[in-house]
């Protein structure tokens with residue numbers, strides 16, 4: 314029963330916080346629209362000390378909303394700590410905003426540069442960075458646009474096909490587009506690049522492109538989009554005649570996969586797989602269940618981890634565990650997803666974790682990490698490790714918290730190294746201690762040691 318009174322106390326405290334936030338927020342309310350990313354201004358939202366209850370949670374900051382989770386495991390999971398000793402290396406640095414990556418050859422990555430629209434090859438063994446590959450598409454690089462994700466065809470060894478997402482200019486605005494090209498044998502150019510899909514309608518804005526792509530085991534692509542942020546365009550996340558705020562399932566030629574849930578619905582776009590999403594920045598398949606998991610940006614708080622089932626509605630912008638950046642409630646603060654016919658998130662963050670690219674650890678190089686999920690955090694800047702049992706989050710850890718980098722995407726190599734790329738143009742490699750050759754040791758191994766040894 315202490316729990317009840319505590320949560321009431323929390324609610325009261327949070328009410329004050331929300332009111333305070335609302336009162337102070339006026340000067341900053343347009344930040345989401347005017348700045349590079351929607352997460353920036355949340356950094357200043359909490360300046361008071363952590364509550365005592367945070368001892369058991371990886372989250373030490375107070376909540377910014379009054380919402381209570383639908384079930385206990387839905388938020389603020391108990392903190393866990395990696396026991397293995399880890400090596401953290403900086404493989405490369407000085408790059409542009411590095412948005413997406415793929416290991417196309419053992420220990421060699423294709424890495425996109427968002428703003429310059431360059432595609433580079435990074436060698437994880439010697440840290441070398443190639444010249445930009447020729448033949449990449451023209452992009453709109455304003456705001457959150459640019460060259461986004463990259464992946465390779467399942468038959469890449471024969472086809473040499475590389476798939477990329479990017480923000481593309483059309484007559485009426487911009488779209489999230491998917492294109493493909495053939496990587497030349499000398500790896501210097503992408504040949505015959507063509508656009509295979511455009512997530513229409515176009516919109517005259519530069520936010521919330523989504524843009525992650527991943528192949529399923531039938532060699533089709535899942536593409537994630539955003540709802541383009543602004544009110545009212547964001548309401549299109551609920552519409553089945555728009556590709557905004559959706560998970561989309563297409564073939565390598567950009568056609569709808571013929572088993573998609575709305576194929577028979579004449580009023581719905583055939584490529585839609587799920588809907589009611591805000592801005593999906595991470596996607597991967599759970600290694601054990603095979604389920605498709607995504608992570609999407611919430612507004613202020615309410616970032617969601619979701620398991621995607623075909624035809625389901627994930628609720629945005631009708632229901633949310635977040636609030637507007639202005640402090641206002643969204644749609645009168647409705648958060649009961651189930652009662653409205655929407656899917657409850659598996660997990661949500663309050664305050665925000667600003668989740669970006671993610672990857673399950675489908676490797677046994679670090680046994681305690683097996684089947685854990687790693688998510689890049691933009692602001693605050695850290696890598697989130699999530700421990701999952703029976704589709705519930707039972708533990709959370711934050712790694713590389715002292716680096717001050719915005720972690721944009723995560724990848725697990727065939728060798729079991731965890732790779733993270735950042736907006737600051739850094740490429741990190743995390744391995745079990747003694748496993749990897751050190752290119753350059755970083756200043757601190759904050760991932761598994763106490764923090765009180767960094768004073769000098």
Ligand SMILES: [Ca+2]
Pocket residue numbers: 589617627628629632633656658
């Ligand atoms: Ca949702």
